[in-house]
Amino acid sequence: MTIRTRFAPSPTGFMHVGNLRTALYEYLIAKHEDGTFVLRIEDTDRERFVEGATDVIYNTLKLAKLIHDEGPDIGGDFGPYVQSERLGLYKPYAEQLISEGKAYRCFCSKERLESLRNDSEEGLSGYDRHCRDLSEDEIKANLDAGIPYVIRQKMPLDGVSEYDDLVYGHISFPNKDLDDQILIKADGFPTYNFANVIDDHTMNITHVVRGSEYLSSTPKYNLLYEAFGWETPVYIHLPLIMGKSVDEEGKEVISKLSKRHGSTGFMDLVEEGFLPEAIINYIALLGWAPKDNQEIFTMDELIKAFDISGISKSPAVFDYDKLEWVNAEHIKAMSPDEFISNAKPYFDAAGIKEDSYDLLLEILQPRITRFTQIKEKLDFINSYGDFDLDLFEHKKSKSSKETSAAVLTDMLPLLEGCDWTREGLTDVMKDYAESHELKNSVVMWPVRIAAAGVAVTPGGAAEVMMLIGKEESLKRITRSLDRLKA
RNA sequence: GGCCCCAUGGUCAAGCGGUUAAGACGGCGCCCUCUCACGGCGCAAUCAGGGGUUCGAGUCCCCUUGGGGUCACCA
Secondary structure, eight states: OEEEEOOOOOOOOBHHHHHHHHHHHHHHHHHTOEEEEEEEBBBGGGGOOTTTTTHHHHHHOOOHHOSSSSSSTOTTTTTOOBBBGOOOOOOHHHHHHHHHEEEEOOOOHHHHHHHHHSSSSTTTOOOOOOTOOOOOHHHHHHTTTTTEEEEEEEEOOOEEEEEEETTTEEEEEGGOOOOOEEEEESSOBOHHHHEEEEEEHHOOOOOOEEGGGTTTTTHHHHHHHHHOOOOOOOEEEOOOOEEEEEEETOEEEEEOOOOGSOOOOOOHHHTTTOOOHHHHHHHTTTSBBSSSOOOOOOOHHHHHOGGGGBBBOEEEEEHHHHHHHHHHHHHHHOOOOHHHHHHHHHHHHHTOGGGGGGHHHHHHHHTTEEEEEEEHHHHHHHHOOOOOGGGOOOOTTTHHHHOOOOHHHHHHHHHSOOOOOEEEEEHHHHHHHTTTTOOOOHHHHHHHHHSSSOOOOOHHHHHHHHHHHHHHHHHHHHHHHHHHHH
16 A cells, blocks of 8 residues: 655645644655655635635745645646535535434524633533534424524544554543534535545545644544544644744743744745755754764655654754754755855855856855855955954964054065965965964964955955955055054 | 643753663864864763652653643634
């Protein structure tokens, strides 16, 4: 039997990393066994419909390289793959249950249900099964009167529902706590719970993978499978992804990851400069650990290594620091071409010419954790002002304003006359240091500071000057020297 | 509140009856070094508490505590 998993998002226009991780695990579980990964759009809630939201889903999956084998855009043998296009399918199943005495029409108004909730202790008890045993006459009268109704499933009043989850093990649940769940809403649309079961069954889904928030509603699903005489799928519930934030009193709180914890939308993270493959890599590790200690994975490696037994049960806190590290590792693992093509937009924005690419590749690749940082790293190339002369003071480099002035005075003509290459520049500085019995740093420090005008630069004096160019470098050094002497 | 689930450093976590309790991120220190990174080396830091079971418990059982989830004509 080949494994079939499905990702069934609602088109809300926003892909939360928690949802994405669920999709990832569904994909990995299927692909590890050479199975099929299905995309199904769950849009039964007309009020929540967002224009263009399905595109966000397609784009996200494409960027994340979670390629589905069946779905609305590519078809398959079990279509349609959009619930709103399957509407006719659900009601007959509900009516079948009514005729078998396993479900019933409920004519209660929303207002009545509302007051039911308000009257109960904490507003927490459910439906009172008021319509569960209406007589045929009462039902007919209500129907004739055109009173809108929902279809509810009759839940067992006692006993225990049990099932086995591949992550959480054996779960048991007292039936008396189960509400007579609504299958079909008054508007004729199926509820998520109902459509989900019908679709999973009719699409031959073998493994249902979802967040652990469904752990306690799974007995309801099973009762539905049971009512139809269908085989239940294998359940794999995933630990939730949590976020850390600070409350009004300045206390640190941990709760289900949401926007208040920072960027949690996949697209938001991408915009901040996180690579899709790094995000995927990181979230794979949130709630799952490989057999060995590998941390950095490509998608193919994840498919190979993924194992359900490595999924943990306890919720995991999303850690931006580690994501940043994973991102940096992916950047460092890039081939020169990959790096350049990712960096090109930023190079263009900084007016960098192609002949600097090799040098920038070398100095930037180990230094950035996100490509979006390139702009500020290269700021010194295009902006230069009268910086604080105290920058020439650096104890560890044995550099001071006095030594700087002396060194720059000597270096200026030497630099002007030397071979303007990285090696040529380095050599002329080192030779000078050697012949004057100075530490390299006494020479390099002031040159770099004078040329860049900032304390921190990617690369050293020679690299800085190569990036700025001969003319501009000499101009800047002259200017700094004048200011030092003034 | 009822019900369900969870519990190893600050974070992700390995461990599945006998270990000096891995590893990674972050932090700190040292080395490398013209700055910042990269790289290398090292340090600090964890079994929530209490009962059992056992020759032996982070590992099994129970209770307590803590955390999370869920109780919609949302998904």
